[in-house]
Amino acid sequence: MKRYFMLMAYVLIFAASLHYFTDQSAGPTVEDRSRLLPVKMKAVKAGDSPSDIQQIVRDANAAGDEIAIAGMQHSQGGHTEYPDGILLDMKPYNEILEFDAEKKTITVQSGATWGDIQEHINPSGLALKVSQSQNIFTVGGSISVNAHGLDIRNHGLIDTIESMRLLDATGTILELSADQNSELFKAAVGGYGLMGVILDVTLKLTDDALYQIESEQLRYDEYSDYFKEKIKNDQVKMHLARISISPESFLEEMYVMNYSEVAQQDLLTEPQKLKEETLIAVPKFFLGLARLNDEGKEAFWKTQKTYAESVDGKKISRNNVMRSDSEFMEYSHPKNTEVLQEYFVPVDNFEAYIDDLRKTLAEEESFNLLNITIRYVEENEKAVLSYAKEDMFSLVLLINQGTDSQSIEDTGRVIRNMIDVTLDHGGSYYLPYYGYPTKEQMAEAYPRTKEFFELKRKYDPKERFMNLFYEEYKQ
Amino acid sequence: MNYKRFIVYQGAIGMASTMIFPFYILLINNVGNSYSQFGWAYGLFALTAAICYPFIGKLADKVGDKWLLGVYSWGMALTLLFFPLANEIWHVYILQVIMGVFGAVQRNSEKTVLARHVIKETAGKEIGKYHIWTSIAAAAAVIGTGYLVDFFTISSIFYIASAVFAWSGFIVMKKEKQFSGLPE
Ligand SMILES: Cc1cc2nc3c(=O)[nH]c(=O)nc-3n(C[C@H](O)[C@H](O)[C@H](O)COP(=O)(O)OP(=O)(O)OC[C@H]3O[C@@H](n4cnc5c(N)ncnc54)[C@H](O)[C@@H]3O)c2cc1C
Numbered sequence: 318m319k320r321y322f323m324l325m326a327y328v329l330i331f332a333a334s335l336h337y338f339t340d341q342s343a344g345p346t347v348e349d350r351s352r353l354l355p356v357k358m359k360a361v362k363a364g365d366s367p368s369d370i371q372q373i374v375r376d377a378n379a380a381g382d383e384i385a386i387a388g389m390q391h392s393q394g395g396h397t398e399y400p401d402g403i404l405l406d407m408k409p410y411n412e413i414l415e416f417d418a419e420k421k422t423i424t425v426q427s428g429a430t431w432g433d434i435q436e437h438i439n440p441s442g443l444a445l446k447v448s449q450s451q452n453i454f455t456v457g458g459s460i461s462v463n464a465h466g467l468d469i470r471n472h473g474l475i476d477t478i479e480s481m482r483l484l485d486a487t488g489t490i491l492e493l494s495a496d497q498n499s500e501l502f503k504a505a506v507g508g509y510g511l512m513g514v515i516l517d518v519t520l521k522l523t524d525d526a527l528y529q530i531e532s533e534q535l536r537y538d539e540y541s542d543y544f545k546e547k548i549k550n551d552q553v554k555m556h557l558a559r560i561s562i563s564p565e566s567f568l569e570e571m572y573v574m575n576y577s578e579v580a581q582q583d584l585l586t587e588p589q590k591l592k593e594e595t596l597i598a599v600p601k602f603f604l605g606l607a608r609l610n611d612e613g614k615e616a617f618w619k620t621q622k623t624y625a626e627s628v629d630g631k632k633i634s635r636n637n638v639m640r641s642d643s644e645f646m647e648y649s650h651p652k653n654t655e656v657l658q659e660y661f662v663p664v665d666n667f668e669a670y671i672d673d674l675r676k677t678l679a680e681e682e683s684f685n686l687l688n689i690t691i692r693y694v695e696e697n698e699k700a701v702l703s704y705a706k707e708d709m710f711s712l713v714l715l716i717n718q719g720t721d722s723q724s725i726e727d728t729g730r731v732i733r734n735m736i737d738v739t740l741d742h743g744g745s746y747y748l749p750y751y752g753y754p755t756k757e758q759m760a761e762a763y764p765r766t767k768e769f770f771e772l773k774r775k776y777d778p779k780e781r782f783m784n785l786f787y788e789e790y791k792q
Numbered sequence: 793m794n795y796k797r798f799i800v801y802q803g804a805i806g807m808a809s810t811m812i813f814p815f816y817i818l819l820i821n822n823v824g825n826s827y828s829q830f831g832w833a834y835g836l837f838a839l840t841a842a843i844c845y846p847f848i849g850k851l852a853d854k855v856g857d858k859w860l861l862g863v864y865s866w867g868m869a870l871t872l873l874f875f876p877l878a879n880e881i882w883h884v885y886i887l888q889v890i891m892g893v894f895g896a897v898q899r900n901s902e903k904t905v906l907a908r909h910v911i912k913e914t915a916g917k918e919i920g921k922y923h924i925w926t927s928i929a930a931a932a933a934v935i936g937t938g939y940l941v942d943f944f945t946i947s948s949i950f951y952i953a954s955a956v957f958a959w960s961g962f963i964v965m966k967k968e969k970q971f972s973g974l975p976e
């Protein structure tokens with residue numbers, strides 16, 4: 318008897334606990350990969366058909382809820398979050414709708430990742446024209462930041478979009494391209510989810526090809542000339558460089574990797590198998606050392622150089638270049654996180670810029686810089702928020718920092734100083750990262766900032782599409 | 793409760809407790825944010841247990857193992873219901889202290905039951921057999937839970953473990969003529 322009594326009492330308490338628990342966690346807490354901005358949102362919603370998503374937008378309109386659109390959430394400045402808003406998760410909206418190997422086009426739903434597309438088109442010997450160096454991002458998230466990568470021949474991502482469908486704040490689906498609704502097109506590409514929901518996208522593809530890697534070491538003051546000479550050679554299709562962050566050769570030593578189309582393409586008789594991530598333990602270990610101290614940074618830089626040398630002369634397909642490893646960068650620590658910054662600086666100003674950057678960082682001993690990768694972006698001012706005001710080098714900085722408010726403040730100060738240096742050299746910075754820059758810095762880096770925010774309100778007067786980036790930088 | 797049922801019982805609670813332990817750090821990650829807090833949470837647990845052993849030892853001989861096992865099961869079942877509600881690091885500390893008390897009850901009773909049951913001559917074999925089954929149950933629980941956390945939230949793990957404890961408390965309390973913690 319006693320035990321039945323216990324059981325009854327238990328069931329009651331169980332129910333009470335569950336009740337309080339569901340109450341307590343009614344709003345999901347959402348954070349992006351940088352883990353600096355956990356935000357409580359009202360709900361997470363997703364749909365796998367245009368009508369589902371249309372309904373979500375209409376419901377939000379009726380209820381007066383804000384919507385923050387999210388892909389893989391690799392952006393780091395709350396671009397996919399808004400307190401008490403609806404998070405529209407685009408990941409399940411990821412079908413490949415149409416693939417025309419003859420015309421070299423593919424139409425995909427915007428939650429598809431570059432990796433999904435690669436798997437679909439690699440067997441037909443086709444490849445993406447422009448994407449990030451890694452393939453883990455969604456098409457919608459990439460278009461919304463107007464991403465760039467290793468390719469130096471196919472211009473901007475915006476040029477590879479034949480057309481796309483956008484669901485606006487009223488729930489209407491519009492056709493967007495360079496010719497159709499072009500004002501909205503140029504605002505939505507690099508529009509950080511503020512103009513509407515990108516539904517499906519038709520992308521122009523190119524041929525997959527076999528490239529030979531050529532790697533060399535040089536000094537930072539030789540780099541601009543080296544690159545200008547290199548780019549004259551049409552065979553070079555992709556390019557990447559790294560500059561040392563080790564105290565022993567800080568911002569002086571560099572190595573470059575060029576990917577040139579090989580003469581006998583028949584070597585690629587059948588599509589190269591897509592590579593999967595292998596052996597992440599080794600880079601993970603050395604990156605771990607770099608986090609620790611100066612000796613670790615030197616060891617990391619040495620292995621990077623050795624690695625670059627070891628791949629010199631190797632052959633690799635275009636598709637495989639465009640799916641670099643990323644897993645080894647995954648980092649979980651209770652107190653620290655890793656954030657990215659990216660600065661663009663005109664090719665001719667590179668040397669002077671690096672000298673100034675070195676000076677700025679000279680006294681920042683607690684600023685834990687782990688890696689700088691350099692790529693090239695060609696001038697392209699089609700998108701309203703264009704970072705490539707002329708032909709530029711882009712420097713991606715990987716920074717380890719604490720998640721407490723003091724660390725955020727310290728890192729912020731260093732970053733704002735670096736951005737000032739960048740702006741002094743006619744440069745700009747990339748917007749998908751943490752909101753360290755000031756409003757003034759954004760306006761200087763992006764001369765059409767004001768126009769962009771006006772367009773936002775023209776196409777979304779009720780500010781249905783919201784996120785922390787807009788909240789912070791709107792004018 | 794006969795000896796066979798005791799093994800089933802130990803297997804079940806072993807499963808339930810190993811289920812939550814490794815994943816506990818994830819909860820602390822949500823409410824606190826440092827390894828030192830994690831260290832403290834475990835330290836408090838061990839410390840309370842140490843303080844409690846002398847009392848529990850005496851109690852066991854007075855009230856019997858079965859009674860204590862019941863207290864342990866129901867106590868854990870109820871305590872675990874509070875974990876999902878913890879949202880401050882001090883909540884976790886308090887819960888750890890309570891868990892420390894129950895932990896000591898369990899460890900002590902497990903040994904006293906064994907001591908009272910096994911016959912000296914075959915003690916090695918018996919206790920070996922006992923450990924096989926309880927270890928298998930524990931291993932299955934940790935591995936299985938690894939998958940569970942992928943699908944559910946950490947909180948649901950606590951609810952599931954709590955239900956297992958409640959069930960174990962229920963079977964301990966089942967009337968049984970022979971077994972009262974004394975040799976059969
Ligand atoms: C490790 C790492 C490496 C990176 N490398 C590069 C690189 O090589 N080159 C580069 O250019 N960038 C790079 N980035 C930045 C990256 O391109 C952007 O953060 C990109 O937005 C990530 O895509 P996502 O799917 O995670 O988008 P999310 O972060 O989910 O979203 C980004 C923005 O797009 C909006 N959005 C998402 N989907 C839609 C949609 N369907 N319709 C409308 N708006 C939408 C969101 O509201 C948000 O404002 C890198 C980032 C990381 C973390």
